[in-house]
Amino acid sequence: MKRVLSALGAFAAAVVLWETLVRLEIWPPMLAPSPVDVGAYLLESARDRSLLDAAAVTVKRLLLGYAAGLGAGVPIGLLCARFRFFEDTVGLVALGLQTLPSVCWVPLALLWFGQTEAAMFFIVVMGSLWSIVLATDNGVRHVPPIYARAARTMGSRGMHTWIKVVLPAALPFVVTGMKQGFAFAWRSLMAAEIYVTILTGFGLGHLLHYGRELLAMDAVAGIMIVILVIGLLCDKILFSPLERFLHRRWGT
Amino acid sequence: MEATIERASAAASPPKLVVDGVSKRFRVRRDEIRALDCASLRVAEGECVCLVGPSGCGKSTLLNLIAGLDVPDSGSVSVDGKRVTGPGIDRMMMFQESALFPWLDVLGNVLFGLSFKADLTAAERRDVARHHLALVGLERFERANVHELSGGMKQRVALARALAPNPRILLMDEPFAALDAMTREQLYADLQRIWAERRKTVVFVTHNVREAACLGDRVVLFSPRPGRIRAEFAIDLDRPRDINTVELASHASIVTRALKGLLGSGPGEAVE
Numbered sequence: 001m002k003r004v005l006s007a008l009g010a011f012a013a014a015v016v017l018w019e020t021l022v023r024l025e026i027w028p029p030m031l032a033p034s035p036v037d038v039g040a041y042l043l044e045s046a047r048d049r050s051l052l053d054a055a056a057v058t059v060k061r062l063l064l065g066y067a068a069g070l071g072a073g074v075p076i077g078l079l080c081a082r083f084r085f086f087e088d089t090v091g092l093v094a095l096g097l098q099t100l101p102s103v104c105w106v107p108l109a110l111l112w113f114g115q116t117e118a119a120m121f122f123i124v125v126m127g128s129l130w131s132i133v134l135a136t137d138n139g140v141r142h143v144p145p146i147y148a149r150a151a152r153t154m155g156s157r158g159m160h161t162w163i164k165v166v167l168p169a170a171l172p173f174v175v176t177g178m179k180q181g182f183a184f185a186w187r188s189l190m191a192a193e194i195y196v197t198i199l200t201g202f203g204l205g206h207l208l209h210y211g212r213e214l215l216a217m218d219a220v221a222g223i224m225i226v227i228l229v230i231g232l233l234c235d236k237i238l239f240s241p242l243e244r245f246l247h248r249r250w251g252t
Numbered sequence: 253m254e255a256t257i258e259r260a261s262a263a264a265s266p267p268k269l270v271v272d273g274v275s276k277r278f279r280v281r282r283d284e285i286r287a288l289d290c291a292s293l294r295v296a297e298g299e300c301v302c303l304v305g306p307s308g309c310g311k312s313t314l315l316n317l318i319a320g321l322d323v324p325d326s327g328s329v330s331v332d333g334k335r336v337t338g339p340g341i342d343r344m345m346m347f348q349e350s351a352l353f354p355w356l357d358v359l360g361n362v363l364f365g366l367s368f369k370a371d372l373t374a375a376e377r378r379d380v381a382r383h384h385l386a387l388v389g390l391e392r393f394e395r396a397n398v399h400e401l402s403g404g405m406k407q408r409v410a411l412a413r414a415l416a417p418n419p420r421i422l423l424m425d426e427p428f429a430a431l432d433a434m435t436r437e438q439l440y441a442d443l444q445r446i447w448a449e450r451r452k453t454v455v456f457v458t459h460n461v462r463e464a465a466c467l468g469d470r471v472v473l474f475s476p477r478p479g480r481i482r483a484e485f486a487i488d489l490d491r492p493r494d495i496n497t498v499e500l501a502s503h504a505s506i507v508t509r510a511l512k513g514l515l516g517s518g519p520g521e522a523v524e
Contacts, residue, residue: 150351153319154417155341155368164364168355250354251399 030217037218038225045222051207055226058193058203061117062234065124066185070178073129077136077174078162087137094133102127102188106195115198120189127188128181135177139170172250175242182238186231204230266333267294268453269318269421274327276313286478287313290327293472293481297420300447300454302468304461304507306515310479311457315423318455319345331421341368344414345423348430350406352398358385358409359394365417384412387446404435411443415450424456428463437495440466444492461511465504466495473507475514483510 015035022034045051080091105126113119143166151165167174193205204227211219246252271293278285288310295301303311316322318329320339329336331343344365352361362381366372372380385391388408398406407427414422428436444467447454458464464471465487473483487503494500 146347146349146351147353149321150345150347150353151364152321152339153343153345153423154365154413155339165353169353171355249357249397249399251397 030215033218033221038222041216041218041222042225045219051204051223051226054202054204054207055230057201058189058205059230059234061120061124061201061203062186062189065121065189066128066182068121069125069128069181069185070132072125073132073177073181074136074167074174076129077133077177078140078167080133080137081140082162090133091137094130094137097126098130098134102184103191103195105188106192109192110196115196117198117200119196120192120198123192124185124189128185130181131184132174132177132181135180136170136174139173139177140166142173143169172246172252175239175246178242179235179239182234183231186234190227268297268299268332269293269295269455270328270330270333271314271318272328272330274314274317274324274329276310276317276322276324288317288324289478289480291479291481292327295453295455297453298451300456300467300469302456302458302464302471303474304458304464304471304511305474305479306476306511307459308479309474309476311474312425313479315345315425315455315457318421319343319423321345341365341417342419343421343423344417344419346407346410346414346425346427348426350398350403350410352406352409352413354398356398357394358390358396358398358401361398361409362413362416365413369417380416381412384416385409387415387449388412388442402435403431404439407431407439408442411446415446415452419452421453421455424454426458427456429458429460436463440495441492443467448491461507462495462500462504465489465500465507466493471507473510473514482514485510 018035022032079086105123109119109122147165147169151161190205193203194209208223274291276288278287305311317324320336366377388411390408471485475482485507
């Protein structure tokens with residue numbers, strides 16, 4: 001409780017400082033919105049649902065693309081760890097593509113899929129997939145061989161060993177990769193939404209883009225806060241339980 | 253001395269486990285290491301045989317071959333007359349590191365070995381697992397996580413995990429080497445109590461001669477490079493044995509003397 005109160009106090013102080021700086025008019029008021037204006041924008045756009053709808057569209061794209069990236073990335077990572085051929089081919093490509101800034105996928109996605117949901121989906125998958133592949137691969141390679149040996153003496157074979165022993169043993173690495181993959185997915189989706197206008201859904205990135213076009217700094221700041229909060233919430237909801245589990249079980 | 257310690261003779265009943273002329277080589281870069289050279293061993297049902305020798309003498313290699321984790325280059329291992337071709341739940345293994353799975357709790361670890369017992373229901377598996385945790389004195393720790401256990405407790409869980417599927421043969425690869433002396437002595441007592449109840453056939457690898465004399469009905473001495481069986485000693489002391497008694501120490505000292513003779517002498521020399 002004390003931690004919550006002191007954190008809240010710090011945030012309140014930051015807002016007061018922000019308001020003070022704005023009132024001093026060091027910067028042109030057009031470029032430095034006051035927290036009151038930003039709050040008013042957030043309230044207003046929550047009331048007319050424009051912000052909520054955009055957030056829903058964006059989060060849906062994020063979760064769909066990320067789920068696909070995760071669903072494909074873990075098995076591909078296992079294949080890379082198991083078969084040298086996959087390591088030498090897919091693994092190498094994954095290593096290269098992981099370093100590719102995900103916004104680089106936008107032109108390609110547009111040419112292939114046009115201004116569609118498929119383009120968005122593709123960009124998010126490409127953003128998240130490779131770090132999940134690499135983390136799974138790396139995690140499996142770090143599993144002490146004694147676990148698989150012990151499992152074999154108890155009668156575990158083939159797929160059972162992979163699913164019940166190797167994968168859970170690699171979980172600390174896999175979760176790190178999942179978090180990184182999620183961060184990349186989120187970034188690539190924002191880049192895609194800012195650059196690409198599509199008619200099937202108006203996301204937060206689009207809203208942000210139009211905020212700039214209209215020179216509505218209160219909207220730009222407000223939307224950025226919403227994007228930040230969504231990232232934070234996803235982390236807490238998706239990964240905190242997993243990390244608590246790892247912490248409890250592994251004692252790390 | 254000849255009266256109490258003699259070369260062990262073959263058991264009268266048909267042996268549970270037969271190791272027949274087994275050799276195993278490993279390639280390390282350009283070198284070839286003869287980890288085990290023509291080793292033969294017979295273990296009777298319910299007998300506890302301790303394999304002793306300096307590191308690199310092939311005793312763990314032999315254990316892995318019996319477990320079916322490795323395949324011999326020549327010779328054969330058979331249990332009840334049937335040739336071993338791979339791991340099986342009639343032979344459970346305990347390792348120096350507990351090899352407990354950190355993603356499962358204590359009960360989950362014991363249940364893992366039971367998941368291959370097709371004839372048990374989930375409730376029965378749970379009962380069997382709890383029974384074996386009670387047997388090693390850890391019934392109150394079934395929900396504990398592996399990292400919360402001490403080294404001795406981990407090996408107790410590993411023992412419960414190995415015993416739960418009811419194997420006929422227990423293979424133990426220096427399971428107490430990493431524990432402190434007090435914990436070890438407690439485990440010797442527990443182990444002897446459990447064996448007395450369950451009558452398992454045990455092959456126990458150790459480099460600690462006293463430990464071997466305390467636990468083994470028979471101590472088999474290995475020498476390294478190439479790994480060979482060099483001598484056997486019967487330990488006919490009453491059980492349960494206390495590792496601190498004078499009789500046990502005198503048995504151990506004879507094995508130790510033979511071991512030192514082995515290390516001093518060149519390969520091929522007979523040791524008695």
